[in-house]
Amino acid sequence: MFKSALPFMPEFFDRYINQTDDVPMLTILERTQEELQNYDWDKLQALGDYVYAPGKWTVCDIVQHLIDTERILTYRALCIARGEAANLPGFEEDDYALHAQGNQRSLVDLKAELFTLRTSTLxxxxxxxxxxxxxTGTANGKKLTPLALGFIVAGHQRHHFRVLEERYFN
Structure with missing residues (x-):
């Protein structure tokens, strides 16, 4: 189903959905998987522990965040697709990043996990x-559909890779 088939634009998540094209949701997930595969990971590796400002995340922290967020978003999609009526919990990304300790892992390992996860997501x-x-279901008090969540996964990835390009390499 195309992005234009979304019955409503979920509050807050439009920032990610708007970074995707009006193509079938599976197509955008496949395209962003290709973007991951074709990205210059050596360039990211060269950044090491660099952050563009105090309190910001390292490359490894960002990739760990992408992994954690994709897992949470796909869990939400599964729950909603299966008719879950309960409001699914939110998550505080900074707390997750602190406890995940992505910066203690190798970028090679994180990259492999992210690639495997995207295959599973597809x-x-x-x-x-x-x-x-x-x-339709709710997560953190916001109405969502699995269709929207697929576009959010892809747009969230694009968002963070744009941040890397704009703030870590300029």
């Missing part, structure tokens, strides 16, 4: 039919 979303994709 398999999950391929298992959803149109009815499941348009199920």
């Amino acid at each position: 398999q999950l979303f391929r298992s959803f039919n149109d009815v499941m994709l348009l199920q």
Whole structure:
């Protein structure tokens, strides 16, 4: 299903959805998987522990954040697609980053995990039919659909790679 098929734009998440094209959701997940595979990871590796300002995340922290967030978003998609009526919990990204200690891991390991996760994400979303994709649920008090969550996963990745390009390499 295309982005234009979204029955509503989820509050807060429009910033990520708007970074995707109006193509089928599986297509944008595949495209962003290719973007990950084609990215110059050596350039990221060269940054080491660099941060562009005090309190900001290192490259490894950012990649760990992408992994954690994609896992949470896909869990939400699964729950909503299966008819979960409960409000799913939110998460505080800075607390997760602190406890994840992504900066203690190698970028090679994080990259491998992210690639594996995206393959799993694609398999999950391929298992959803149109009815499941348009199920409505709530997470952190915000209405969402699995369709929107697929676009959010892709747009969230693009957002953080744009931050890397604009703030870490300029």
